[in-house]
Amino acid sequence: MSDFMPEPICFDNAEGHKLFGIYHPPDFRRPPRKTAVILLSPGVKMRIAPHRLYNLMADKFAAMGFAVLRFDFWGLGDSEGECPEEFLADLYGEIQIGRYVKDSQCAMDWISREKGFDRFIIGGLCGGAITGLLTGADDPRCVGLLSVGIPVILDSANLDMSRYITQWQATVIRQGYFRKLFSLNAWIRLITLKSDFSLIWRSVFRPSKPGEDTGGKQEPDNAEKSNVNPLFAPKLFALLERGSPALMIFSGSDRLLYEYEEKFASKHRQRLEPVQNLLTFYVVPHANHILSLQEWKQEMLQQACTWLEAFE
Template sequence: MSIQGAVRAATPADVQAPPAPATPLDERVLGFGDGLVGVLSVPAGRAPRRTAVVLLNAGLVHRMGPFRLYVQLARRLAAEGYVVLRFDQSGLGDSPLSTRISDSRKRDEIGAAMDAVTRETGVARFVLGGVCSGADDAFNLAPQDTRVAGVVLLDGVGYATRGHRIRHYLPRLFNPARVWRALRRRLRKSEGEPRAVGNDDLRDFPRREEAVGRLHALDARGTQVLMLYTGGVASYHNHRRQAREAFGSVMDSPNMASEYWPECDHTFYVRAHREKLFAYLHDWMRARFPE
């Protein structure tokens, strides 16, 4: 579902912000690294759990996340005892563009974020995650840092499999209007019309073989991996078994979890979908990282 479609279908009651957590929590602005700025959410009046969460920017969106998704998620998790940092990477939100030129810039910044959380709270084990490019960054860094005990990939790495193509094209073959539109698009391309840039062109996915290798490496380390896909990425994921199709036997490991929620849009705009996400992540964290 597109963001516009979610907005049109939703009523005001659907999209109002979830109520604030009743459990007390503290939030403070944190400066660290090369001018990076973040907000640290910590439980108040109790010792934090031993695993913290770091949320990474979704595309060019400020650390609040799409439609304040990260704000709401951070406060929910902090109310349950987790330390959560949502921060702006270099050149985004309140973090100025770094003057340093380095191929490892993102890795260094996320490492500095984890260092800052440990200095502030003493927690030294982490779950990295985010939506879209935030998921991409988490997946790219996790194999390189042993402090990462889990990754939450919301509409993250994925590949269109043979099954995906069958499920996508077969129903369209029985719709003449869709077939005609597809032929017209193909004819325009053959006449030299430039192809429109889509969301998939802006993603940072490795080759599939490399992605499978990363998952095996994370599995061998005991890292917990959650891959949750929505209807917003139907261009490359459209079935609950597709992660198994794309990545193979590693998905049979108890360390791996895959979900497909076609009713949800890419930003979890509708309140009921956010509530479902928050409840699922809460249960996943409690099950995978017991105290």
């Protein structure tokens, strides 16, 4: 077996659950780096990520000389434990408020103990990105956040998501309804009361409503009418104001980009200014949330690798 051979590993989390992962040793032909990269599971798609995105990222980063660990959180992938949620949205909501911060800390402990690294770039796609932020904000071992499609809002199966649509979503949905004016099936759905009337009302008849919520003014993140994750802004500022940089990559066709801009960036412009140099923001044009096309993946990877070059 070659020196580049990934290594299947297991370690215990704080509750004693055995977590499964894959450790990618750095390419020994490259100058050794002092920083390791930890890729955190996106939602329920375990350490692999959609269409093996994490395998690709790990191989690329290892070839740059980084040690990389990707692993499954408790209750997901191959790891022990059971997630009690009945609905995916509730599980995502738990992830977004930090269910897996402790597991991520245990992963750092494992690499420190077994491989001798004590500085980490942490993050990943979607749920992996928000877990990376929540972990990194309070842990000085995290010297950077690598985020792809980070969610700013909280998911829940009990939420009426039509209440929280962004301007961009309202526009897209409205255009969709206008296209359906000549669709017989759409009219049948409407007449038989199968349509989402709440969504039609908010996108077609009250298109300015989402903007009215914020109006560019500071709105408390815990306001009843807000679905913004109240942890997002404080944790991101904690990370940046500590001097740790963050890479924020978004997909151009992903609602998460518009939620980030409308529900976070536009509301915190002033506070963002002094830390702007630590925040690298990049949009992969037209891409979908999971970056399924080859050119989207490559563009994201290129940005991530360029950003990572700065780390020892």
